[in-house]
């Protein structure tokens with residue numbers, strides 16, 4: 001299994017970026033009854049190779065640029081395997097893996113320029129890390145014992161502020177934490193994809209005048225659509241003046257802080273009360289691993305700490321030191337996801353990660369230049385970081401949305417590359433997000449050239465269809 005995995009990873013460039021799942025293979029998976037008797041390890045692995053592996057998402061491929069999906073360092077995959085072999089319980093306990101997780105958190109604080117006194121926890125993904133951060137904000141700023149009383153005992157409504165570009169975890173989290181999504185106030189953008197601080201200040205004042213209690217600002221460092229970074233200094237000033245919690249969703253963007261070359265893109269990040277970010281996006285580790293850092297460790301612990309007789313801590317033995325991670329998040333049983341981060345940082349060094357991140361940012365500028373060079377393409381949004389939004393423009397303007405969508409689908413179905421689409425200024429655009437250490441400049445050239453060729457092909461097909469009418 002290890003050999004087959006490593007062989008596959010070493011030949012990715014020669015494989016299609018994505019394959020349409022074979023209906024026969026999907027049927028073999030979908031229609032199989034519960035196996036009462038075992039089929040054996042060999043036969044089971046053989047079916048994995050024939051029916052599962054070829055029809056994967058494709059996000060490990062060098063020309064996968066869709067949404068914000070990670071790729072995964074092979075050493076990280078092997079670390080996950082040996083972590084599963086050890087299978088330790090990471091609520092805490094008196095064991096070396098607990099030290100490894102604390103060490104990883106320590107290093108991550110340093111990489112993001114966050115104080116060593118901050119607390120943190122590794123979580124499954126950005127959504128969980130953001131949800132956990134918002135739970136801490138709720139606890140710290142509600143102004144009463146929200147853990148005991150919940151949100152049903154008070155008349156005054158708590159309000160949270162975000163921008164029109166905030167990721168939709170925010171809505172789910174507002175609902176789940178009991179705020180209700182109508183108390184998530186979405187503030188308009190400043191014309192550059194960022195939350196407008198002046199409009200935010202107005203929204204807070206008018207909410208206060210109407211009797212609401214503002215408690216938290218959700219800033220974004222790296223929006224999904226265009227990679228824009230909110231003005232974190234301006235938002236931190238407002239948070240300080242109004243006694244609000246400043247939480248930063250830096251799912252991928254916060255990692256720009258890792259390289260001295262790109263650090264300026266997320267200036268002010270260190271002023272956040274909490275930061276959520278993924279290590280399975282722009283730190284190139286396999287799914288799942290993300291991190292929440294909280295500047296005030298007491299507030300973090302106060303959100304989740306509980307006691308139970310069956311978890312009594314002793315001075316010596318296997319539960320000495322207690323269960324610190326169960327006091328910093330909702331989960332009790334947790335996997336040893338820290339191992340892949342620890343091994344990859346040690347094996348390759350933090351600077352290698354910074355270099356790869358800086359290279360992805362350069363590659364986004366390079367792709368933007370390739371787009372601008374072509375008279376048949378147009379760049380549609382500024383390139384803030386590692387995301388390029390562009391489209392084919394070699395046709396009548398009322399046809400462009402349909403043509404660009406068709407270009408995207410053909411790129412994917414032919415296995416050439418997998419960008420995704422979004423809508424910018426009312427236009428459907430092709431969106432390439434580069435968080436992939438396997439991507440080369442040649443891959444970006446191929447993406448550009450293929451978009452142009454497919455666009456021309458689709459235009460000429462449409463013209464010949466018209467001619468036959």
Ligand SMILES: *Cc1c(COP(=O)(O)O)cnc(C)c1O
Pocket residue numbers: 068124125126127128167169220222223224249250251252278290
């Ligand atoms: C990906 C992403 C999330 C969600 O993170 P998951 O790891 O997918 O749960 C949240 N915010 C932003 C900006 C993202 O890019």
